Amino acid sequence: MTARVDLPIPIPHRIETVRAYKSRGGRIAAVLPIHYPRALLRAFDILPVELWGPPQVDATRGSAHLQPYVCSIVRNALAYLLSGGLDLADLIVVPHTCDSLQGFASILIDFIHPTQPVLWIYLPRGNHAGNVAFLADEFRALYRRLAEITNRAPSDAELLESNRREESADARLADLHRQRGALPPTVVEFYRLVRSREYLPAETFIEIAERVGGLSTLPPRGSAHDRLPLGKIPLLLSGIIPEPMGIFDALDRLNAVVVADDFAGCGRRLYPPGKSDDPFERMAERILAAPPDSTRGSAIQERLQHLLRLAQTSGAKGIVFYDVKFCEPELFYLPALRKGLQDAGIPSLVIEIDLSDPLSQQVLTRLEAFLEMIA
Amino acid sequence: MSAADSLRFYAGVNLGCAALRLNRWRAERTAPRRQSEYLAPPLKISPRTKELIARHYLEGRYANGHRKVAWVASGAPVELLKALDFYVLYPENHAALCGTARAVEEIATEAEHAGYSRDICSYARTDLGAMLSGKTPVGRLPKPDLLLACTNICQTVLFWYRVLAHHFDVPLIVIDTPFIYTEATDHAAEYVKRQMEESIPIAEKVAGKKLDERRLKETTRLSKMASQLWLEIMERGRHRPAPISVFDQFIQMAPIVEMRGDAFTVDFYAAMLKEVEGRIARGIGAVKNEKKRLLWDNLPIWYRLRYLGEFLGARGVAIVASTYTNAWGELAPMIDPEHPMESGARTYLHPILNRGTGYKLATMKRMVVDYGLDGAILHNDRSCKPYSVGQIDQRDRLLREHHVPALLLEADHNDPRAFSEEQAANRLEAFVEMLGV
Numbered sequence: 001m002t003a004r005v006d007l008p009i010p011i012p013h014r015i016e017t018v019r020a021y022k023s024r025g026g027r028i029a030a031v032l033p034i035h036y037p038r039a040l041l042r043a044f045d046i047l048p049v050e051l052w053g054p055p056q057v058d059a060t061r062g063s064a065h066l067q068p069y070v071c072s073i074v075r076n077a078l079a080y081l082l083s084g085g086l087d088l089a090d091l092i093v094v095p096h097t098c099d100s101l102q103g104f105a106s107i108l109i110d111f112i113h114p115t116q117p118v119l120w121i122y123l124p125r126g127n128h129a130g131n132v133a134f135l136a137d138e139f140r141a142l143y144r145r146l147a148e149i150t151n152r153a154p155s156d157a158e159l160l161e162s163n164r165r166e167e168s169a170d171a172r173l174a175d176l177h178r179q180r181g182a183l184p185p186t187v188v189e190f191y192r193l194v195r196s197r198e199y200l201p202a203e204t205f206i207e208i209a210e211r212v213g214g215l216s217t218l219p220p221r222g223s224a225h226d227r228l229p230l231g232k233i234p235l236l237l238s239g240i241i242p243e244p245m246g247i248f249d250a251l252d253r254l255n256a257v258v259v260a261d262d263f264a265g266c267g268r269r270l271y272p273p274g275k276s277d278d279p280f281e282r283m284a285e286r287i288l289a290a291p292p293d294s295t296r297g298s299a300i301q302e303r304l305q306h307l308l309r310l311a312q313t314s315g316a317k318g319i320v321f322y323d324v325k326f327c328e329p330e331l332f333y334l335p336a337l338r339k340g341l342q343d344a345g346i347p348s349l350v351i352e353i354d355l356s357d358p359l360s361q362q363v364l365t366r367l368e369a370f371l372e373m374i375a
Numbered sequence: 376m377s378a379a380d381s382l383r384f385y386a387g388v389n390l391g392c393a394a395l396r397l398n399r400w401r402a403e404r405t406a407p408r409r410q411s412e413y414l415a416p417p418l419k420i421s422p423r424t425k426e427l428i429a430r431h432y433l434e435g436r437y438a439n440g441h442r443k444v445a446w447v448a449s450g451a452p453v454e455l456l457k458a459l460d461f462y463v464l465y466p467e468n469h470a471a472l473c474g475t476a477r478a479v480e481e482i483a484t485e486a487e488h489a490g491y492s493r494d495i496c497s498y499a500r501t502d503l504g505a506m507l508s509g510k511t512p513v514g515r516l517p518k519p520d521l522l523l524a525c526t527n528i529c530q531t532v533l534f535w536y537r538v539l540a541h542h543f544d545v546p547l548i549v550i551d552t553p554f555i556y557t558e559a560t561d562h563a564a565e566y567v568k569r570q571m572e573e574s575i576p577i578a579e580k581v582a583g584k585k586l587d588e589r590r591l592k593e594t595t596r597l598s599k600m601a602s603q604l605w606l607e608i609m610e611r612g613r614h615r616p617a618p619i620s621v622f623d624q625f626i627q628m629a630p631i632v633e634m635r636g637d638a639f640t641v642d643f644y645a646a647m648l649k650e651v652e653g654r655i656a657r658g659i660g661a662v663k664n665e666k667k668r669l670l671w672d673n674l675p676i677w678y679r680l681r682y683l684g685e686f687l688g689a690r691g692v693a694i695v696a697s698t699y700t701n702a703w704g705e706l707a708p709m710i711d712p713e714h715p716m717e718s719g720a721r722t723y724l725h726p727i728l729n730r731g732t733g734y735k736l737a738t739m740k741r742m743v744v745d746y747g748l749d750g751a752i753l754h755n756d757r758s759c760k761p762y763s764v765g766q767i768d769q770r771d772r773l774l775r776e777h778h779v780p781a782l783l784l785e786a787d788h789n790d791p792r793a794f795s796e797e798q799a800a801n802r803l804e805a806f807v808e809m810l811g812v
Contacts, residue, residue: 065767069494069757099530102554103732103764109556110733111768120556122563125526125533126549130569134553137562297533297549300541326494328760332534335490336541 009211011192014049014199018088021047021201027150030089030116032077032104033240034097034264034295035123037139037283041093042202043154043162044146048093050198051077051086052265055243055355058083065107066100071326072355073240074100081114089116091149093142096122097295098329119145123287125297132276135284143280159279167273167286169202172209174270179216180259187258188248194266195242231255233375236316238262238307239323240330246359247322254364254371260314262307263322268293294329303333304340311346318374319348320367324355347374380440387437392430399426413688415654415661418623420647427643428472428629432513438462443582444517446539448532449632450726451525451550452571452719454598457636458590459582464517465633466535470501472629474677474789476512483790485510497758497789499535506542519545521581523574527552527729529761546581548574552723555730559721568720594636595719596712604644605631606704609696611651613746616660617668617695618651622684623661624700625675631703666691667810670742672698672735672769673754673762674788679796686800690807696746698738699762702727732765736772743779750780750810752803757787782806 012020018028027046041048053076062079080086092114094105108118121138124131147153154162176183176194185193193212197205233256242248242263251258261267268291274282292298292306307319319341323330338348349370351363402422410416438444445461447453449468456463473479479497485504487493493500505511522545524536533549540547550570553563575586605628611618619627627647634640654660669687671694676683687694706725711718727735739751751773753766766783773779784802787793 067755067757067760067763067767070760070764096554099760100764102530103760106556106732107765107768110731110736110765111772122553124553124566125530125551126570128549128551128566128570128573130566130573134562134566137560137566138553141560141562294534297530297537300537328495328531329534331492331495332499332531332538334492336538338490 009208011196011208012200012204017199017201017204018047018049022088027090028088029091029093030081030086031093032095032097032101033073034095034293035269035287035290036093036095036121037142037287038202039159039162039166039279039283040139040142040146042166043159044150044152046091046146046150047199047201049089050265051080052198052241053077053243053355054080054085056358057085057356059356065112066103069326070100070103071324073324074104076355078104078112081108082112086114086116091116092118094118094120096120098327100326117145117149123296131288132281132284135288136278136280139280139283156279160277160282163274163279163282165202165206167271169197169205169209170271170286171273172206172213173197175213176209177260177267177270179213182216183212184215185212186248187252188245191242191245191248191266198265232257233318233371234259234314234316235371236260236262236307236311236314236319238319238321239264240327241265241324242322243324243355244353244357244359250359250364250367254368255375256367256371259316260310262291262310264293264295267291267310294333297329300333300336300340304337307337307341308344308346311341311344316346318370319346320370321348321350323350323352325352376442377440380437384434384437384441388430388434391433395426395429395433399423411685411688413663414620414684415659415663418619418627418647418650420643420650421626423643423646424627424629427634427639431633432469435462435464435513435517436515438517443520445521445523445578445581446519446536447523448525448528448536450528450532450723450728451523452723453523454591454594454636454715454719455571455574455578455586456521456523457594459578459584459586461521461578461582462517463633464519466502466539467498468629468633469505469511469513469516470498470789471675471677473501473505473512475680477678477791478510478512479678479789480791482508482510493790493792496529496531496535497787497793499531499538501789503535503538506539519543521545521578522547523550523578524548525550525552525723527723527726529728529759531760546577548577550574550723552729555724555734557731559724564720564724567724568716571716571720591715592712595710595715597638597641598635599707599710599712601631601635601637601640601644602704602707602710604641604648606701606707608644608648608651609700609704611648611655612695614655615668615747616658616662616665617693617746618654618659618661619695620661620684620688621671621675621694621697621700622680624697625677625680628700628703660693661695662688662691662693664691665693666812667693667749667807668747669694670696670698670739670746670748670751671754672739672751672766673756674699674759676754676786676794677789678791679786679794679799682796683803686803687807690812692807692810692812694752696742696748698727698735698742701738701742728761732769735765736769739769739773740777740779743773743777748779750782750806752782752784752806754788755783755785757785757793758790759788780806780809
């Protein structure tokens with residue numbers, strides 16, 4: 001496998017990973033954002049490969065089924081599916097993340113009928129005593145569907161072992177986030193590395209993450225705060241997904257560095273280990289204990305406190321909300337979050353992007369002005 | 376609760392109600408100001424509707440300090456709160472009222488100035504604008520003591536109510552209803568029931584009283600009766616000519632949305648049913664010269680109800696059925712007043728908006744047959760993704776597989792800035808021509 005970026009340790013390509021996994025008899029699940037039980041899929045020898053759009057595809061085919069006010073993550077995903085981009089996938093998993101993904105899954109099931117089976121899970125909203133039990137039941141239902149599809153029935157021990165592997169990978173991912181300022185990769189390389197968790201098997205990710213983590217100049221429990229690059233403006237990024245990734249190069253050119261993130265696809269998926277001995281409950285506990293997330297309907301105050309904590313521990317001087325246009329979950333929170341941040345002396349900027357478009361000059365100008373203001 | 380607040384409530388509401396009764400009495404005895412050449416006169420019950428709505432908001436105006444106030448999403452299990460004597464306000468309903476009063480642009484702009492994007496639901500923007508500015512055509516909205524959101528109509532209400540909870544700093548009950556792609560699972564029903572049970576102590580604490588099970592059963596019984604009557608009224612649309620149009624239904628649906636569980640709501644719909652049956656007996660159609668009959672899908676375009684009614688009516692087109700108004704009646708058979716929690720969990724899990732796109736298509740197909748319809752208008756509503764996503768395929772299936780002419784009409788349920796009258800007129804004109812009118 002070849003290196004995709006100029007990291008000291010090569011990261012396998014997505015397509016190569018998929019082909020390699022299939023060639024040894026495994027199956028591939030195309031998984032839509034955001035939260036889902038990786039361990040459950042892997043216990044069936046199914047590799048989850050996440051589908052965040054993808055960016056900059058011809059969205060025309062998606063537009064034949066979806067209105068223009070549906071976000072580009074969903075529209076592009078449908079276009080990609082309809083143009084054969086998911087032909088290597090054996091099944092499609094759609095977590096119920098928002099109204100648009102709800103509609104996406106529904107039209108796949110009812111009208112489009114892709115060749116692959118479409119499976120769904122509903123993620124509980126609100127803080128209810130029964131959330132873990134409900135989500136565990138959703139995972140049990142998913143288990144039954146997967147068993148039908150694969151003719152396999154992993155035991156509880158196998159499920160727990162799969163859980164353990166994913167927990168270990170997520171612990172390495174959390175380490176990378178913590179050590180980010182003391183790691184050799186540039187910011188864009190760092191995000192290619194952490195986003196490889198979207199498709200790499202946990203064991204491969206662990207190996208790479210440990211090797212990269214070994215290059216850290218931090219003591220084992222140190223904070224990246226003390227390793228801020230000199231002269232760079234430290235920023236915290238929030239939003240759904242850092243696409244187009246050109247944002248990182250642009251920030252680098254503008255003399256800024258991303259020191260922490262609250263992306264739904266990155267920092268909001270730092271799942272802590274579960275506690276239960278029941279594998280399904282353990283998977284549910286992990287997802288429900290993740291950092292606050294708009295798509296899970298977290299309270300505004302919870303999200304605000306989380307952002308303030310991130311800003312404080314990372315030394316960020318400002319926050320950029322880098323959101324996908326038409327993302328209602330994110331849009332509702334912005335005014336109150338920005339006000340709370342402003343009251344705490346942390347300036348913020350909102351940028352809306354469409355995955356089909358490159359980073360515009362207008363966005364760069366706004367970033368430049370914002371950075372000048374906070375420098 | 377203070378004695379002064381209660382005194383203010385009774386004085387304000389009693390005086391106001393007397394004035395409203397007088398207004399109704401006058402309206403019932405005078406001819407409607409605007410007579411249409413193409414449409415039947417408004418229903419005689421309309422002044423009573425107006426009185427009910429005005430009285431509801433009047434009570435709200437004086438409610439703080441006298442009664443506990445809950446702001447509730449339209450699909451939420453309100454019977455629990457009614458049984459605890461909450462004054463219940465429906466922000467969506469209030470927003471729609473702002474829409475019909477053509478006040479949205481001014482009020483929603485207040486929310487937009489505060490940073491709320493124009494890409495979020497226009498109901499939410501309207502109410503957040505009212506919350507921030509105090510602007511409302513109803514005088515004044517009471518502050519909530521409790522919020523109740525239910526995700527069975529959209530996820531939007533959850534985010535919206537998070538904003539309300541943050542702003543007012545009051546408890547928020549979320550009843551989360553897993554979306555039904557194919558069939559509801561037992562664990563989903565159990566999950567909803569548990570949440571409803573969990574919500575009781577929270578609501579009791581705010582109400583300062585214990586929930587009386589008999590009251591809950593009675594409220595549930597009244598809800599069921601009103602919903603059944605509403606369903607019957609809509610089903611009278613099967614007659615030719617249809618005695619009421621969906622534009623009438625949109626106006627008359629306010630009580631079933633915001634006054635479920637009240638005895639006067641049952642009386643109101645019983646009276647309305649009687650009037651509708653009287654129209655059938657006398658051969659009165661909502662459209663005077665009914666030539667074609669259509670289905671309406673999605674929310675109304677609140678700020679253009681009359682325009683659309685007149686436009687279509689002038690061409691002999693009556694819209695006689697709607698998936699939207701139907702949603703407020705179709706679940707009536709599921710409600711069991713003897714088992715309010717169990718049946719409530721099932722009922723509130725099953726609104727059309729919480730079900731898959733295939734179920735909605737099946738509902739439309741059934742309505743086309745039952746109501747003898749010639750086509751369908753699918754309001755492609757920029758502000759309502761859960762209702763609108765899927766419509767492109769639904770329209771396609773109606774046309775290709777069922778040979779039902781169908782039009783996608785782009786608009787927004789509450790924001791007139793997203794509606795182009797000229798474009799809509801062109802599309803409607805072409806559609807009506809295609810129907811052969």
